[in-house]
Amino acid sequence: MKNHKPRTYVIAEAGVNHNGSADIAYKLIDAAVNAGADAVKFQTFKTDKLLTKDAKKANYQIQSTGEIESAYQMLKKLELKQSTFVSLAKYAKKLKIDFLSTAFDEESLSFLVNTLKLKVLKIPSGELTNAPLVLAHARTKLPIILSTGMATLDEIRSALEVIAYGYIEKSADIDPSNENFTSAFQSKKAMSLLCKKVTILHCTTEYPAPVEEINLSAIKTIEEAFGLSIGYSDHTKGMQAPIIAVALGAKIIEKHFTLDVNMKGPDHKASLEPKELKKMIELVRNTEKSMGNGIKKPTVSEIKNRDIARKSICAEIDIKKGEIFTKENISIKRPGSGLEPRLYWDYIGKRSSRNYKKDDLIKYEK
Numbered sequence: 001m002k003n004h005k006p007r008t009y010v011i012a013e014a015g016v017n018h019n020g021s022a023d024i025a026y027k028l029i030d031a032a033v034n035a036g037a038d039a040v041k042f043q044t045f046k047t048d049k050l051l052t053k054d055a056k057k058a059n060y061q062i063q064s065t066g067e068i069e070s071a072y073q074m075l076k077k078l079e080l081k082q083s084t085f086v087s088l089a090k091y092a093k094k095l096k097i098d099f100l101s102t103a104f105d106e107e108s109l110s111f112l113v114n115t116l117k118l119k120v121l122k123i124p125s126g127e128l129t130n131a132p133l134v135l136a137h138a139r140t141k142l143p144i145i146l147s148t149g150m151a152t153l154d155e156i157r158s159a160l161e162v163i164a165y166g167y168i169e170k171s172a173d174i175d176p177s178n179e180n181f182t183s184a185f186q187s188k189k190a191m192s193l194l195c196k197k198v199t200i201l202h203c204t205t206e207y208p209a210p211v212e213e214i215n216l217s218a219i220k221t222i223e224e225a226f227g228l229s230i231g232y233s234d235h236t237k238g239m240q241a242p243i244i245a246v247a248l249g250a251k252i253i254e255k256h257f258t259l260d261v262n263m264k265g266p267d268h269k270a271s272l273e274p275k276e277l278k279k280m281i282e283l284v285r286n287t288e289k290s291m292g293n294g295i296k297k298p299t300v301s302e303i304k305n306r307d308i309a310r311k312s313i314c315a316e317i318d319i320k321k322g323e324i325f326t327k328e329n330i331s332i333k334r335p336g337s338g339l340e341p342r343l344y345w346d347y348i349g350k351r352s353s354r355n356y357k358k359d360d361l362i363k364y365e366k
Contacts, residue, residue: 007288008246010281011100011254012037013233016078019265022087025080027259029092035278036285039098041122041254044085044112047076049105060207061266074266082111089116106136113140125149125205125233128159135176138166143197145252147233149205153225156200157185160226163198164190194228199252202245203233207270214241219248235270239280246287253284310336313344315356323352330362338362 012032018025025042032040057071065074080088085101092099102122103109112118121137125147128134137144144163148156158181165176165184184190200222204214214236223230231252232245242253258271272280298306316331323329325347332341338361339347350365 008250008284009038009231009252010036010284011039011041011252012277013041013254013256013271015041015043015256015267016075017256017258017263017265017267017271018042018078018080019263020077020080022080022084024259025084025088026091028257029088029095029097031257031259031274031277033095033097035257035274036281037097037277039100040092041100041102042080042085042088043104043124044101044108045075045079045104046107047072047079049107050075058207058266060269064207064266064269065264078265082115085111085116103133103137106133109133109136109140113142119143120145123147123159125151125203129155131158131162131176134159134162135166138163139169141167143199145199145201145231145254147201147203147254148222149203149233149235153222156222156226160194160198160228161185164194167193167197194226199229199231200226201231201233201252201254202250204235207235207267208237209235209270211236211241216241216244216248219245219250223249237270239272239276239283242280243283243287246284247291255280307335307337310334311341312336312338313341313347313362314338315358315360315362317358319352319356321352321355325350325352325362333359335361339364 012035014025014028014032018028029040051072053070053072055071057065057074061071061074089099100118100120100122101112102124103112104124104127112121120143121140122145123134123137128146128148128151146159161181161184164187165181168184168187168190202219202222206213219230219232229251230249231254232242232250233254234242234245235256242255245253255277256267256271257277258268258273261268261271261273311332311334313330314333315329317329319329327348330347332344347362347365353365354363356362
């Protein structure tokens with residue numbers, strides 16, 4: 001992840017929208033590159049380690065893939081070989097886009113770290129309460145993106161405690177425990193590491209997520225609660241929510257995309273198509289520019305318009321030297337290159353030291 005860049009880091013979330021096809025996966029990388037994304041992200045898992053054969057589908061998965069096929073069967077078809085991921089990562093590197101993937105089990109995590117040599121890890125919302133897997137991520141000492149769909153602040157804190165322990169633990173430490181997790185989280189060393197390495201993503205885990213449930217104000221709530229870098233993983237239709245999130249301070253935007261929303265599969269309906277992804281990223285970049293630095297002062301383009309748009313004190317009628325300025329003989333008009341209107345009352349009652357024609361700007365008078 002290019003943390004040195006001041007701009008928002010945009011992750012094009014391919015997820016499992018490759019439908020188990022390596023060819024589609026390559027095309028998704030192409031689309032992410034063409035859209036201008038900073039990273040393309042997939043999902044790496046072993047179905048047998050991810051869920052039981054009796055696990056049920058979510059309603060959105062049933063709507064997308066039907067009820068006949070089980071959740072296990074659905075995900076088994078979406079599982080890519082490790083050799084495929086190796087090729088995809090090399091292809092992404094060739095195209096100069098960061099390659100990321102989410103691990104849903106420790107074997108997959110080991111593969112991402114030791115074989116693919118990923119430099120940043122993503123913990124998905126569903127694994128936030130999976131303390132052993134969260135700890136395994138933290139023990140790599142790598143930067144972590146933590147997604148928080150379905151979570152409370154207390155659950156986020158619990159995950160951060162585990163990460164804190166994993167970041168600072170040494171081989172001589174005693175076994176992990178809730179007490180040690182909490183103690184680690186309270187240490188200055190761990191907090192310093194969390195601030196440097198962890199970004200928390202606000203998220204609503206529904207596909208697509210209803211606009212009335214995405215609660216974008218929680219971005220600030222999470223940021224204020226933990227003092228860490230904040231981002232947003234979006235599952236809504238369209239691109240409005242990510243733009244608002246950037247305006248709220250999101251440093252990472254993650255958005256699902258697909259080659260075709262009409263393809264069969266669990267996540268296509270909550271995804272953008274390539275042209276939409278490109279447009280979203282353009283809007284993100286424009287939003288960044290529009291946020292500026294927060295310092296209220298005239299911009300370069302405003303300065304050249306200032307005298308044109310503002311007003312000055314001027315002669316309403318001809319005024320002779322020695323006459324007294326009154327409300328009847330001076331007024332306020334454009335341009336703004338003369339005396340500020342704030343001085344208007346100071347000049348009422350003063351005596352003119354020169355002649356003025358109608359509309360002449362009043363000069364400084366002692």
